[in-house]
Amino acid sequence: MDLCAICGGEKRRGQTTYSVELGFGVVVIRHVPALICTQCAEEWIEADVAKELEKIVEVAKNNKLEVEVVAFK
Numbered sequence: 001m002d003l004c005a006i007c008g009g010e011k012r013r014g015q016t017t018y019s020v021e022l023g024f025g026v027v028v029i030r031h032v033p034a035l036i037c038t039q040c041a042e043e044w045i046e047a048d049v050a051k052e053l054e055k056i057v058e059v060a061k062n063n064k065l066e067v068e069v070v071a072f073k
């Protein structure tokens with residue numbers, strides 16, 4: 001069982017909202033799968049999910065919108 005590195009609590013599968021500041025704007029990605037600590041509520045994003053987030057951010061950068069809200073797929 002994977003435990004929280006901060007408090008040692010149990011992590012549960014859930015969803016989070018991830019936002020990135022791009023300088024000219026911000027991208028908000030909703031429904032991102034994450035492991036959430038049941039004790040301290042720290043969110044842990046897995047490597048494969050993080051890679052997908054990077055791709056979404058790259059696309060958002062090209063769109064040049066001030067605020068972009070997308071759903072994680």
Ligand SMILES: [Zn+2]
Nearest residue numbers: 004007037040
């Ligand atoms: Zn914790």
